[in-house]
Amino acid sequence: MTDLFRKIAPVADELGRLFADQGHELALVGGPVRDILLGRVGNDLDLTTDARPERVLELVRDWADSVWTIGIDFGTVGVRKGSWQIEITTYRSESYDPKSRKPEVMYGETLEADLERRDFAVNAMAVRLPGHEFVDPYGGLKDLGGRRLRTPGTPEQSFGDDPLRMLRAARFAAQLGFSVEPAVVEAMTAMAERIEIVSAERIRDELDKLICGVHPREGLRLLVDTGLAAHVLPELPKLRLEIDEHHRHKDVYEHTLTVLDQAIAQEEDGNADRVLRWAALLHDIGKPKTRRHEPGGRVSFHHHEVVGAQLTKKRMTELRFPKDVVADVSRLVELHLRFHGYGSGEWTDSAVRRYVRDAGHLLNRLHKLTRADCTTRNKRKAAALSRTYDQLEQRIARLADEEELAKIRPELDGNEIQRVLGVGPGPIVGKAYKHLLDLRLDKGVIGKEAATEALLDWARDNGVAAS
Known part of the structure:
Protein backbone atom coordinates (compact mmCIF):
# COMPACT_ATOMS: atom_id res chain seq x y z
CA MET A 1 0.00 0.00 0.00
CA THR A 2 2.89 2.35 0.70
CA ASP A 3 4.00 2.37 -2.94
CA LEU A 4 0.46 3.00 -4.16
CA PHE A 5 -0.12 5.73 -1.60
CA ARG A 6 2.97 7.62 -2.80
CA LYS A 7 1.05 8.55 -5.96
CA ILE A 8 -1.34 10.73 -3.98
CA ALA A 9 0.68 11.38 -0.80
CA PRO A 10 2.15 14.80 -1.74
CA VAL A 11 -1.20 16.59 -2.02
CA ALA A 12 -2.82 14.54 0.78
CA ASP A 13 0.12 15.00 3.18
CA GLU A 14 0.31 18.71 2.43
CA LEU A 15 -3.33 19.10 3.39
CA GLY A 16 -2.87 16.78 6.39
CA ARG A 17 -0.03 18.94 7.75
CA LEU A 18 -2.14 22.06 7.22
CA PHE A 19 -4.93 20.60 9.39
CA ALA A 20 -2.53 19.12 11.98
CA ASP A 21 -0.76 22.46 12.44
CA GLN A 22 -4.12 23.94 13.41
CA GLY A 23 -4.93 21.12 15.84
CA HIS A 24 -7.31 19.11 13.63
CA GLU A 25 -7.40 15.51 12.44
CA LEU A 26 -7.61 14.55 8.76
CA ALA A 27 -7.80 11.14 7.10
CA LEU A 28 -8.19 9.66 3.64
CA VAL A 29 -11.29 7.49 3.81
CA GLY A 30 -13.73 5.26 1.98
CA GLY A 31 -13.61 4.52 -1.73
CA PRO A 32 -10.15 5.99 -2.44
CA VAL A 33 -8.58 3.78 0.25
CA ARG A 34 -10.41 0.75 -1.13
CA ASP A 35 -9.32 1.57 -4.67
CA ILE A 36 -5.69 2.09 -3.65
CA LEU A 37 -5.70 -1.39 -2.14
CA LEU A 38 -7.21 -2.71 -5.39
CA GLY A 39 -4.40 -1.06 -7.34
CA ARG A 40 -6.56 1.70 -8.79
CA VAL A 41 -5.71 5.35 -8.28
CA GLY A 42 -7.94 8.15 -9.54
CA ASN A 43 -7.96 11.91 -9.09
CA ASP A 44 -10.88 12.09 -6.65
CA LEU A 45 -10.09 12.00 -2.93
CA ASP A 46 -12.50 11.68 0.01
CA LEU A 47 -11.20 13.04 3.29
CA THR A 48 -12.78 13.23 6.73
CA THR A 49 -11.97 15.52 9.66
CA ASP A 50 -13.03 16.57 13.13
CA ALA A 51 -13.15 20.19 11.94
CA ARG A 52 -16.61 21.64 11.35
CA PRO A 53 -17.43 22.79 7.79
CA GLU A 54 -16.99 26.49 8.54
CA ARG A 55 -13.55 25.76 9.99
CA VAL A 56 -12.65 23.63 6.96
CA LEU A 57 -13.45 26.61 4.73
CA GLU A 58 -11.10 28.79 6.76
CA LEU A 59 -8.29 26.23 6.52
CA VAL A 60 -8.48 25.56 2.76
CA ARG A 61 -9.40 28.99 1.44
CA ASP A 62 -5.82 30.11 0.78
CA TRP A 63 -4.50 26.63 -0.03
CA ALA A 64 -6.98 25.45 -2.66
CA ASP A 65 -7.18 26.53 -6.29
CA SER A 66 -10.96 26.64 -5.91
CA VAL A 67 -13.58 25.80 -3.30
CA TRP A 68 -17.28 24.92 -3.56
CA THR A 69 -19.88 24.57 -0.84
CA ILE A 70 -22.80 22.84 -2.57
CA GLY A 71 -22.68 20.01 0.00
CA ILE A 72 -21.95 22.09 3.08
CA ASP A 73 -25.40 21.44 4.60
CA PHE A 74 -24.33 17.78 4.78
CA GLY A 75 -20.92 18.66 6.21
CA THR A 76 -18.95 18.50 2.94
CA VAL A 77 -16.62 21.11 1.44
CA GLY A 78 -15.30 20.59 -2.10
CA VAL A 79 -11.77 21.56 -3.08
CA ARG A 80 -9.71 21.52 -6.26
CA LYS A 81 -5.91 21.50 -6.06
CA GLY A 82 -4.16 21.03 -9.38
CA SER A 83 -5.70 17.96 -11.01
CA TRP A 84 -7.11 16.67 -7.70
CA GLN A 85 -10.81 16.89 -6.82
CA ILE A 86 -11.11 16.64 -3.04
CA GLU A 87 -14.14 16.40 -0.76
CA ILE A 88 -13.60 17.05 2.92
CA THR A 89 -16.42 15.91 5.20
CA THR A 90 -16.76 16.45 8.92
CA TYR A 91 -17.00 13.29 11.06
CA ARG A 92 -20.67 12.50 11.10
CA SER A 93 -23.49 10.07 11.50
CA GLU A 94 -26.70 10.24 9.52
CA SER A 95 -30.09 8.58 9.56
CA TYR A 96 -33.48 8.86 7.91
CA ASP A 97 -36.73 9.78 9.50
CA PRO A 98 -39.21 7.09 8.36
CA LYS A 99 -41.16 9.69 6.37
CA SER A 100 -38.26 11.82 5.11
CA ARG A 101 -36.38 11.69 1.82
CA LYS A 102 -33.33 13.49 3.21
CA PRO A 103 -30.85 12.29 5.84
CA GLU A 104 -30.55 14.04 9.19
CA VAL A 105 -26.86 14.87 9.65
CA MET A 106 -25.23 14.84 13.07
CA TYR A 107 -21.53 15.58 13.52
CA GLY A 108 -19.27 13.05 15.24
CA GLU A 109 -16.11 13.36 17.30
CA THR A 110 -13.88 10.43 16.27
CA LEU A 111 -12.67 8.76 13.12
CA GLU A 112 -13.67 5.32 14.41
CA ALA A 113 -17.25 6.44 15.02
CA ASP A 114 -17.36 7.98 11.55
CA LEU A 115 -16.19 4.71 10.00
CA GLU A 116 -18.88 2.78 11.86
CA ARG A 117 -21.64 4.62 10.01
CA ARG A 118 -20.14 3.82 6.56
CA ASP A 119 -22.08 1.57 4.19
CA PHE A 120 -19.73 -1.44 3.90
CA ALA A 121 -16.61 -2.61 5.69
CA VAL A 122 -14.54 -2.29 2.49
CA ASN A 123 -15.46 1.41 2.54
CA ALA A 124 -14.81 1.79 6.28
CA MET A 125 -11.01 1.90 6.07
CA ALA A 126 -8.95 5.06 6.49
CA VAL A 127 -5.39 6.38 6.37
CA ARG A 128 -4.58 9.13 8.88
CA LEU A 129 -2.73 12.13 7.48
CA PRO A 130 0.05 13.02 7.35
CA GLY A 131 1.37 10.00 9.28
CA HIS A 132 -0.14 7.26 7.03
CA GLU A 133 -1.53 5.20 9.92
CA PHE A 134 -3.90 2.56 8.49
CA VAL A 135 -7.21 2.35 10.36
CA ASP A 136 -9.46 -0.71 9.78
CA PRO A 137 -11.67 -1.38 12.80
CA TYR A 138 -14.28 -3.46 10.90
CA GLY A 139 -12.17 -5.89 8.87
CA GLY A 140 -12.47 -4.16 5.51
CA LEU A 141 -9.07 -5.39 4.35
CA LYS A 142 -10.08 -9.00 4.96
CA ASP A 143 -13.38 -8.46 3.11
CA LEU A 144 -11.47 -6.89 0.23
CA GLY A 145 -9.29 -9.98 -0.03
CA GLY A 146 -12.39 -12.19 0.05
CA PRO A 234 -40.46 -2.53 -11.84
CA GLU A 235 -40.37 -3.19 -15.57
CA LEU A 236 -37.37 -5.50 -15.08
CA PRO A 237 -38.91 -8.18 -12.82
CA LYS A 238 -42.08 -8.07 -14.93
CA LEU A 239 -40.01 -9.56 -17.74
CA ARG A 240 -39.96 -12.86 -15.86
CA LEU A 241 -43.00 -14.03 -17.78
CA GLU A 242 -44.47 -17.42 -17.10
CA ILE A 243 -42.97 -19.81 -19.61
CA ASP A 244 -45.44 -22.06 -21.41
CA GLU A 245 -45.02 -25.79 -20.91
CA HIS A 246 -43.66 -26.32 -24.42
CA HIS A 247 -41.12 -23.44 -24.12
CA ARG A 248 -42.34 -21.89 -27.34
CA HIS A 249 -41.13 -18.44 -26.39
CA LYS A 250 -38.02 -17.19 -24.66
CA ASP A 251 -37.59 -16.28 -21.03
CA VAL A 252 -37.67 -12.52 -21.67
CA TYR A 253 -35.82 -11.67 -18.45
CA GLU A 254 -32.88 -13.99 -19.22
CA HIS A 255 -32.95 -12.87 -22.85
CA THR A 256 -32.68 -9.25 -21.72
CA LEU A 257 -29.64 -9.91 -19.53
CA THR A 258 -27.98 -11.73 -22.42
CA VAL A 259 -28.72 -8.84 -24.80
CA LEU A 260 -27.13 -6.49 -22.27
CA ASP A 261 -24.03 -8.70 -22.09
CA GLN A 262 -23.79 -8.83 -25.88
CA ALA A 263 -24.25 -5.07 -26.23
CA ILE A 264 -21.44 -4.48 -23.72
CA ALA A 265 -19.18 -6.82 -25.70
CA GLN A 266 -19.50 -4.45 -28.68
CA GLU A 267 -18.47 -1.31 -26.82
CA GLU A 268 -15.40 0.45 -28.11
CA ASP A 269 -12.22 1.29 -26.18
CA GLY A 270 -13.60 -0.28 -23.01
CA ASN A 271 -15.81 2.75 -22.33
CA ALA A 272 -19.31 2.10 -20.99
CA ASP A 273 -22.02 3.43 -23.34
CA ARG A 274 -24.85 4.29 -20.96
CA VAL A 275 -27.37 4.92 -23.76
CA LEU A 276 -26.68 1.58 -25.43
CA ARG A 277 -26.74 -0.28 -22.11
CA TRP A 278 -30.01 1.25 -20.96
CA ALA A 279 -31.57 0.55 -24.37
CA ALA A 280 -30.44 -3.09 -24.18
CA LEU A 281 -31.89 -3.41 -20.68
CA LEU A 282 -35.24 -1.84 -21.57
CA HIS A 283 -35.69 -2.91 -25.20
CA ASP A 284 -38.33 -5.57 -24.43
CA ILE A 285 -40.18 -3.99 -21.49
CA GLY A 286 -43.26 -3.62 -23.70
CA LYS A 287 -43.66 -7.40 -23.97
CA PRO A 288 -45.64 -8.03 -20.75
CA LYS A 289 -48.31 -5.52 -21.81
CA THR A 290 -48.54 -6.80 -25.38
CA ARG A 291 -48.37 -10.57 -24.80
CA ARG A 292 -51.15 -12.51 -26.51
CA HIS A 293 -51.74 -16.25 -26.64
CA GLU A 294 -52.43 -17.25 -30.23
CA PRO A 295 -53.98 -20.42 -31.69
CA GLY A 296 -51.67 -23.41 -31.69
CA GLY A 297 -49.96 -22.39 -28.47
CA ARG A 298 -48.08 -19.50 -30.06
CA VAL A 299 -47.37 -16.29 -28.16
CA SER A 300 -47.20 -12.87 -29.82
CA PHE A 301 -45.98 -9.44 -28.69
CA HIS A 302 -47.30 -7.20 -31.45
CA HIS A 303 -46.04 -3.58 -31.33
CA HIS A 304 -44.12 -4.21 -28.12
CA GLU A 305 -41.40 -1.88 -29.39
CA VAL A 306 -43.86 1.05 -29.51
CA VAL A 307 -45.27 0.29 -26.07
CA GLY A 308 -41.75 -0.29 -24.78
CA ALA A 309 -40.59 3.12 -26.02
CA GLN A 310 -43.47 4.77 -24.16
CA LEU A 311 -42.70 2.86 -20.95
CA THR A 312 -39.00 3.67 -21.29
CA LYS A 313 -39.69 7.38 -21.62
CA LYS A 314 -42.00 7.30 -18.60
CA ARG A 315 -39.61 5.37 -16.34
CA MET A 316 -36.48 7.32 -17.23
CA THR A 317 -38.31 10.63 -16.88
CA GLU A 318 -39.52 9.61 -13.41
CA LEU A 319 -35.92 8.76 -12.52
CA ARG A 320 -34.93 12.29 -13.59
CA PHE A 321 -32.59 11.30 -16.39
CA PRO A 322 -31.51 14.15 -18.71
CA LYS A 323 -33.95 14.73 -21.55
CA ASP A 324 -31.44 13.83 -24.26
CA VAL A 325 -30.70 10.47 -22.61
CA VAL A 326 -34.43 9.73 -22.27
CA ALA A 327 -35.00 10.61 -25.92
CA ASP A 328 -32.08 8.53 -27.20
CA VAL A 329 -32.84 5.41 -25.17
CA SER A 330 -36.56 5.43 -25.95
CA ARG A 331 -35.82 5.97 -29.65
CA LEU A 332 -33.52 2.94 -29.74
CA VAL A 333 -36.20 0.85 -28.02
CA GLU A 334 -38.72 2.00 -30.64
CA LEU A 335 -36.38 1.12 -33.53
CA HIS A 336 -34.88 -2.13 -32.26
CA LEU A 337 -37.17 -4.36 -34.38
CA ARG A 338 -36.98 -2.33 -37.58
CA PHE A 339 -34.21 -4.49 -39.09
CA HIS A 340 -36.39 -7.59 -39.02
CA GLY A 341 -38.47 -6.11 -41.83
CA TYR A 342 -35.37 -6.37 -44.01
CA GLY A 343 -35.96 -10.08 -44.54
CA SER A 344 -33.37 -11.47 -46.93
CA GLY A 345 -32.48 -8.08 -48.32
CA GLU A 346 -35.74 -7.08 -49.99
CA TRP A 347 -35.60 -3.46 -48.86
CA THR A 348 -35.39 -0.85 -51.58
CA ASP A 349 -32.77 1.88 -51.42
CA SER A 350 -35.61 4.13 -50.26
CA ALA A 351 -36.25 1.87 -47.24
CA VAL A 352 -32.55 1.86 -46.39
CA ARG A 353 -32.47 5.65 -46.55
CA ARG A 354 -35.44 5.86 -44.18
CA TYR A 355 -33.76 3.41 -41.78
CA VAL A 356 -30.70 5.65 -41.65
CA ARG A 357 -32.71 8.83 -41.40
CA ASP A 358 -34.92 7.50 -38.59
CA ALA A 359 -31.90 6.31 -36.61
CA GLY A 360 -30.04 9.59 -37.12
CA HIS A 361 -27.11 9.97 -34.73
CA LEU A 362 -28.09 6.69 -33.06
CA LEU A 363 -27.34 4.56 -36.13
CA ASN A 364 -24.12 3.04 -34.78
CA ARG A 365 -25.82 2.20 -31.50
CA LEU A 366 -28.79 0.74 -33.38
CA HIS A 367 -26.40 -1.53 -35.27
CA LYS A 368 -24.99 -2.79 -31.96
CA LEU A 369 -28.38 -3.19 -30.27
CA THR A 370 -29.80 -5.11 -33.24
CA ARG A 371 -26.86 -7.50 -33.28
CA ALA A 372 -27.00 -7.91 -29.49
CA ASP A 373 -30.70 -8.78 -29.72
CA CYS A 374 -29.90 -12.07 -31.48
CA THR A 375 -29.73 -14.64 -28.67
CA THR A 376 -30.89 -17.74 -30.52
CA ARG A 377 -29.01 -20.95 -29.75
CA ASN A 378 -29.55 -22.07 -33.33
CA LYS A 379 -26.10 -21.38 -34.81
CA ARG A 380 -27.34 -21.55 -38.40
CA LYS A 381 -30.09 -19.00 -37.73
CA ALA A 382 -27.70 -16.72 -35.82
CA ALA A 383 -25.16 -16.85 -38.65
CA ALA A 384 -27.87 -16.05 -41.21
CA LEU A 385 -29.06 -13.03 -39.23
CA SER A 386 -25.51 -11.79 -38.87
CA ARG A 387 -24.84 -12.12 -42.60
CA THR A 388 -28.06 -10.29 -43.43
CA TYR A 389 -27.17 -7.43 -41.13
CA ASP A 390 -23.67 -7.33 -42.64
CA GLN A 391 -25.33 -6.86 -46.03
CA LEU A 392 -27.54 -4.06 -44.71
CA GLU A 393 -24.53 -2.24 -43.24
CA GLN A 394 -22.73 -2.62 -46.58
CA ARG A 395 -25.70 -1.11 -48.42
CA ILE A 396 -25.80 1.76 -45.93
CA ALA A 397 -22.09 2.38 -46.44
CA ARG A 398 -22.48 2.35 -50.23
CA LEU A 399 -25.41 4.76 -50.17
CA ALA A 400 -23.64 6.93 -47.64
CA ASP A 401 -20.68 7.29 -50.00
CA GLU A 402 -22.97 8.14 -52.89
CA GLU A 403 -25.50 10.38 -51.18
CA GLU A 404 -24.21 11.58 -47.79
CA LEU A 405 -26.99 9.71 -45.99
CA ALA A 406 -26.25 11.28 -42.64
CA LYS A 407 -27.22 14.67 -44.08
CA ILE A 408 -30.34 13.69 -46.00
CA ARG A 409 -32.56 16.68 -46.66
CA PRO A 410 -34.68 17.98 -49.56
CA GLU A 411 -32.81 19.40 -52.51
CA LEU A 412 -34.67 22.68 -52.03
CA ASP A 413 -34.50 24.40 -48.65
CA GLY A 414 -37.23 26.49 -47.05
CA ASN A 415 -36.14 29.74 -48.68
CA GLU A 416 -36.02 28.14 -52.12
CA ILE A 417 -39.49 26.61 -51.63
CA GLN A 418 -40.87 30.04 -50.75
CA ARG A 419 -39.24 31.57 -53.81
CA VAL A 420 -40.54 28.89 -56.23
CA LEU A 421 -44.09 29.02 -54.82
CA GLY A 422 -44.10 32.75 -54.22
CA VAL A 423 -45.26 32.36 -50.63
CA GLY A 424 -44.02 33.53 -47.27
CA PRO A 425 -43.23 31.47 -44.14
CA GLY A 426 -46.13 29.30 -42.98
CA PRO A 427 -47.70 25.82 -42.95
CA ILE A 428 -47.55 25.48 -46.74
CA VAL A 429 -43.75 25.62 -46.68
CA GLY A 430 -43.63 22.87 -44.04
CA LYS A 431 -45.93 20.60 -46.06
CA ALA A 432 -43.93 21.24 -49.23
CA TYR A 433 -40.68 20.51 -47.39
CA LYS A 434 -42.05 17.17 -46.13
CA HIS A 435 -43.17 16.24 -49.65
CA LEU A 436 -39.70 16.96 -51.04
CA LEU A 437 -38.07 15.04 -48.20
CA ASP A 438 -40.22 11.99 -48.94
CA LEU A 439 -39.26 12.37 -52.60
CA ARG A 440 -35.58 12.56 -51.65
CA LEU A 441 -35.87 9.39 -49.59
CA ASP A 442 -37.75 7.53 -52.32
CA LYS A 443 -35.77 8.64 -55.37
CA GLY A 444 -32.40 9.67 -54.01
CA VAL A 445 -30.62 12.66 -55.60
CA ILE A 446 -32.60 13.93 -58.61
CA GLY A 447 -31.16 17.44 -58.96
CA LYS A 448 -32.66 20.86 -58.22
CA GLU A 449 -34.35 21.23 -61.60
CA ALA A 450 -36.30 17.98 -61.20
CA ALA A 451 -37.03 18.83 -57.54
CA THR A 452 -38.45 22.20 -58.63
CA GLU A 453 -40.72 20.53 -61.20
CA ALA A 454 -41.87 18.03 -58.57
CA LEU A 455 -42.62 20.90 -56.18
CA LEU A 456 -44.74 22.69 -58.80
CA ASP A 457 -46.60 19.46 -59.56
CA TRP A 458 -47.31 19.04 -55.83
CA ALA A 459 -48.52 22.65 -55.60
CA ARG A 460 -50.97 22.17 -58.47
CA ASP A 461 -52.26 18.87 -57.04
CA ASN A 462 -52.83 20.51 -53.66
CA GLY A 463 -54.41 23.74 -54.84
CA VAL A 464 -51.41 25.92 -54.04
CA ALA A 465 -51.19 28.70 -56.58
CA ALA A 466 -47.54 29.28 -57.44
CA SER A 467 -46.76 32.82 -58.55
Missing part, protein backbone atom coordinates in the same frame (compact mmCIF):
# COMPACT_ATOMS: atom_id res chain seq x y z
CA ARG A 147 -14.19 -9.97 -2.48
CA ARG A 148 -17.32 -9.70 -0.34
CA LEU A 149 -19.64 -6.96 0.88
CA ARG A 150 -20.53 -6.82 4.57
CA THR A 151 -21.79 -3.93 6.69
CA PRO A 152 -19.70 -2.62 9.64
CA GLY A 153 -22.65 -3.14 12.03
CA THR A 154 -25.87 -4.99 11.41
CA PRO A 155 -27.24 -4.55 7.89
CA GLU A 156 -30.65 -3.68 9.35
CA GLN A 157 -29.15 -0.73 11.21
CA SER A 158 -27.08 0.33 8.20
CA PHE A 159 -30.01 0.22 5.78
CA GLY A 160 -32.27 1.83 8.34
CA ASP A 161 -29.85 4.78 8.55
CA ASP A 162 -29.74 5.13 4.76
CA PRO A 163 -31.90 2.84 2.58
CA LEU A 164 -29.93 3.85 -0.51
CA ARG A 165 -27.18 1.55 0.76
CA MET A 166 -29.27 -1.40 -0.44
CA LEU A 167 -28.86 -0.13 -4.00
CA ARG A 168 -25.18 0.50 -3.34
CA ALA A 169 -24.77 -3.19 -2.49
CA ALA A 170 -26.06 -4.07 -5.96
CA ARG A 171 -23.97 -1.31 -7.52
CA PHE A 172 -20.74 -2.54 -5.90
CA ALA A 173 -21.58 -6.09 -6.95
CA ALA A 174 -21.79 -4.76 -10.52
CA GLN A 175 -18.73 -2.50 -10.35
CA LEU A 176 -16.36 -4.71 -8.37
CA GLY A 177 -17.73 -8.19 -8.96
CA PHE A 178 -18.00 -8.74 -5.18
CA SER A 179 -20.38 -11.22 -3.59
CA VAL A 180 -22.87 -9.96 -1.01
CA GLU A 181 -23.04 -11.60 2.41
CA PRO A 182 -26.24 -13.63 2.98
CA ALA A 183 -27.20 -11.50 5.99
CA VAL A 184 -26.99 -8.39 3.81
CA VAL A 185 -29.16 -10.01 1.12
CA GLU A 186 -31.73 -11.02 3.75
CA ALA A 187 -31.92 -7.47 5.09
CA MET A 188 -32.25 -6.05 1.56
CA THR A 189 -35.15 -8.41 0.92
CA ALA A 190 -36.90 -7.64 4.19
CA MET A 191 -36.42 -3.87 3.92
CA ALA A 192 -36.84 -3.38 0.14
CA GLU A 193 -39.96 -1.25 0.48
CA ARG A 194 -38.01 1.32 2.50
CA ILE A 195 -36.14 2.39 -0.63
CA GLU A 196 -39.22 4.39 -1.61
CA ILE A 197 -38.33 7.21 0.78
CA VAL A 198 -35.13 7.92 -1.18
CA SER A 199 -35.24 10.64 -3.84
CA ALA A 200 -35.47 9.71 -7.52
CA GLU A 201 -32.20 11.50 -8.26
CA ARG A 202 -30.21 9.41 -5.76
CA ILE A 203 -31.80 6.20 -7.04
CA ARG A 204 -31.03 7.19 -10.64
CA ASP A 205 -27.37 7.80 -9.84
CA GLU A 206 -26.97 4.37 -8.26
CA LEU A 207 -28.79 2.59 -11.07
CA ASP A 208 -26.73 4.43 -13.67
CA LYS A 209 -23.46 3.47 -11.97
CA LEU A 210 -24.69 -0.11 -11.71
CA ILE A 211 -25.64 -0.37 -15.38
CA CYS A 212 -22.26 1.11 -16.35
CA GLY A 213 -20.35 -1.31 -14.12
CA VAL A 214 -18.15 -4.17 -15.27
CA HIS A 215 -20.67 -6.82 -14.17
CA PRO A 216 -24.15 -5.20 -14.41
CA ARG A 217 -25.86 -8.59 -14.72
CA GLU A 218 -24.85 -9.45 -11.13
CA GLY A 219 -26.18 -6.19 -9.73
CA LEU A 220 -29.44 -6.43 -11.66
CA ARG A 221 -30.01 -10.01 -10.51
CA LEU A 222 -29.53 -8.89 -6.92
CA LEU A 223 -32.09 -6.10 -7.35
CA VAL A 224 -34.65 -8.48 -8.83
CA ASP A 225 -34.05 -11.34 -6.38
CA THR A 226 -34.34 -9.09 -3.30
CA GLY A 227 -37.46 -7.30 -4.55
CA LEU A 228 -35.73 -3.92 -4.76
CA ALA A 229 -36.24 -3.76 -8.52
CA ALA A 230 -40.00 -3.89 -8.00
CA HIS A 231 -39.70 -0.47 -6.33
CA VAL A 232 -37.05 1.26 -8.44
CA LEU A 233 -37.25 -0.44 -11.87
